[in-house]
Amino acid sequence: MSGPAPTYGGAVVTARDLPEALALRAQFPEAVVLAGGTDLMVMMEAGQLRPGRVLNLWGCAGLRTISEDGGHFGALATWTDVARHPAVHPALRECARTVGALQIQNRGTVGGNIVNASPAGDSLPLWLALDAVFEVASLRGARRIAAADFWVGYRRTALAPDELLTGVTVAPAGADAVLYRKVGTRLAQAISKVVVGARIRQVEGTVTEARIALGSVGPVPLRARRVEALLVERGLDPDAADAVVDDIAPIDDVRSTAVWRRQVAQRVLRRWLVEQRAFSARNARQ
Amino acid sequence: MHIEFSVNGERREVDLPPMTRLLDALREHLDLTGAKEGCGEGECGACSVILDGEVVCSCLVPVVQVAGASVRTVEGLARAGELDSIQASFLKHGAAQCGICTPGFLVAARDLLDRNPHPTPDQARDALAGNLCRCTGYQAIVDAVVHAEAVRE
Ligand SMILES: Cc1cc2nc3c(=O)[nH]c(=O)nc-3n(C[C@H](O)[C@H](O)[C@H](O)COP(=O)(O)OP(=O)(O)OC[C@H]3O[C@@H](n4cnc5c(N)ncnc54)[C@H](O)[C@@H]3O)c2cc1C
Ligand code: FES
Ligand code: FES
Numbered sequence: 385m386s387g388p389a390p391t392y393g394g395a396v397v398t399a400r401d402l403p404e405a406l407a408l409r410a411q412f413p414e415a416v417v418l419a420g421g422t423d424l425m426v427m428m429e430a431g432q433l434r435p436g437r438v439l440n441l442w443g444c445a446g447l448r449t450i451s452e453d454g455g456h457f458g459a460l461a462t463w464t465d466v467a468r469h470p471a472v473h474p475a476l477r478e479c480a481r482t483v484g485a486l487q488i489q490n491r492g493t494v495g496g497n498i499v500n501a502s503p504a505g506d507s508l509p510l511w512l513a514l515d516a517v518f519e520v521a522s523l524r525g526a527r528r529i530a531a532a533d534f535w536v537g538y539r540r541t542a543l544a545p546d547e548l549l550t551g552v553t554v555a556p557a558g559a560d561a562v563l564y565r566k567v568g569t570r571l572a573q574a575i576s577k578v579v580v581g582a583r584i585r586q587v588e589g590t591v592t593e594a595r596i597a598l599g600s601v602g603p604v605p606l607r608a609r610r611v612e613a614l615l616v617e618r619g620l621d622p623d624a625a626d627a628v629v630d631d632i633a634p635i636d637d638v639r640s641t642a643v644w645r646r647q648v649a650q651r652v653l654r655r656w657l658v659e660q661r662a663f664s665a666r667n668a669r670q
Numbered sequence: 671m672h673i674e675f676s677v678n679g680e681r682r683e684v685d686l687p688p689m690t691r692l693l694d695a696l697r698e699h700l701d702l703t704g705a706k707e708g709c710g711e712g713e714c715g716a717c718s719v720i721l722d723g724e725v726v727c728s729c730l731v732p733v734v735q736v737a738g739a740s741v742r743t744v745e746g747l748a749r750a751g752e753l754d755s756i757q758a759s760f761l762k763h764g765a766a767q768c769g770i771c772t773p774g775f776l777v778a779a780r781d782l783l784d785r786n787p788h789p790t791p792d793q794a795r796d797a798l799a800g801n802l803c804r805c806t807g808y809q810a811i812v813d814a815v816v817h818a819e820a821v822r823e
Contacts, residue, residue, distance in 0.1 A: 394687070394688075394689055395688070396671070396688035396689060396732070396734045398734065418732070418735075421730050421731060421732060421735070422712060422730050425691070425711075425712075425729070425730040425731070425732065426711045426712060426730070428689070429710050429711055429729070430711070438688075438689060438732075440732075440734055440735065442735045443735070464724065484712065484800065485715070485799040485800025485801075486725060486778070486781075486797055486799070486800050487712065487715060487718060487725050487726050487727045487730075487778070487800040488712055488727070488730075488800065490721075490724040490725060490726050491724075491726050491727075491730060491731070571799065572799030572800060573713055573799070573800065
């Protein structure tokens with residue numbers, strides 16, 4: 385913080401649109417990709433990263449758009465873009481408002497959060513819950529990767545070295561119940577101790593699909609498969625939440641303990657299931 | 671790298687390595703020391719500036735990303751020797767003590783007031799959640815922001 389200002393050396397190549405970005409990515413596969421910089425600049429400041437070359441995507445305006453129906457996000461859409469878009473699912477807009485604070489949301493991008501692949505990345509469980517599909521591209525062509533196949537290990541993604549994330553599509557959630565819940569020390573600027581994204585679909589009172597995903601409880605964001613199976617088997621039974629303790633693999637760290645995280649994950653889910661059950665019962669009576 | 675951008679309405683140029691932080695470009699090369707460095711990692715908001723109409727942490731923006739952009743710093747709030755309403759309101763409400771956080775709060779508050787001239791206390795707290803103050807306990811700052819337009823009138 386004191387002494388001469390750090391400059392992080394390194395050359396920067398800047399792309400203005402996707403074709404240019406893909407060409408530069410192919411030419412410089414070793415370059416570090418820069419979007420809003422809210423993760424990268426912190427790592428550089430801490431001396432954890434000194435890239436010889438940076439590929440700057442900020443300014444690829446075509447990658448920043450969100451579709452009118454709120455179902456498709458360019459990788460460079462910022463969290464503020466997401467929060468302010470009227471057609472985006474309320475749970476995603478709520479999530480956008482919990483990423484850091486306004487200064488971070490104005491700069492931090494959807495793609496940066498996804499590719500940074502922090503186990504505490506707040507949007508990751510929600511993408512899993514919404515069955516998001518990530519669009520990636522290189523000069524070799526484009527392909528789609530399901531969110532469930534994207535985070536392959538601690539801070540590792542399925543992206544090849546010459547690929548960029550270009551966008552995200554979520555299926556319409558319709559009348560599904562969707563939960564986003566971040567548990568941290570304070571509302572703003574807090575890294576999650578537990579973060580939950582979940583979605584339940586019911587057809588005429590029967591649970592036909594359940595997606596329960598959690599972050600900060602393992603090396604990658606995890607699906608709670610046991611809870612999901614119980615919900616489909618038994619319907620909206622709050623006791624299904626108990627199975628989450630075997631679905632997740634939290635650790636003790638500076639922010640919290642494994643025991644506490646298991647308890648909180650269980651309670652967040654139980655409370656939501658109780659609410660959803662009451663809500664369904666009310667609807668059935670009407 | 672040669673980079674041109676607008677600062678408080680004036681065209682400025684710098685020759686700097688492209689990953690230089692905007693904060694350092696302003697403070698060390700353009701003699702604009704209003705933006706402060708508190709943490710250097712996006713947590714405290716002391717370095718806040720308005721970049722193309724959005725408040726950002728200048729410690730997290732490499733100068734290469736402001737080429738052609740327009741930056742507004744705390745130095746650009748007062749016009750022709752007259753304080754901006756938020757500055758006058760900070761004075762009136764005693765919203766500064768040591769002052770290190772003040773430029774960041776003023777800039778973030780200006781960004782809010784441009785979008786919402788009459789924020790509720792909750793809206794003010796929400797918009798200023800990225801700015802830390804170790805002295806005031808925040809209440810005087812929230813009061814100053816909520817009543818900024820009244821000061822002008
Ligand atoms: C003070 C502070 C608070 C924060 N709070 C939160 C929080 O509450 N919750 C949370 O989840 N995160 C938080 N973050 C982290 C960060 O803001 C988010 O992860 C943000 O979405 C990152 O986006 P970015 O565009 O800034 O990423 P960058 O820093 O630009 O990039 C992040 C990573 O993604 C890669 N990348 C980016 N875009 C692409 C692309 N299109 N294709 C391929 N690779 C790409 C980069 O190479 C890099 O590895 C916080 C950060 C700060 C500084
Ligand atoms: S110095 Fe930039 S946020 Fe603290
Ligand atoms: S007035 Fe001292 S930190 Fe805010």
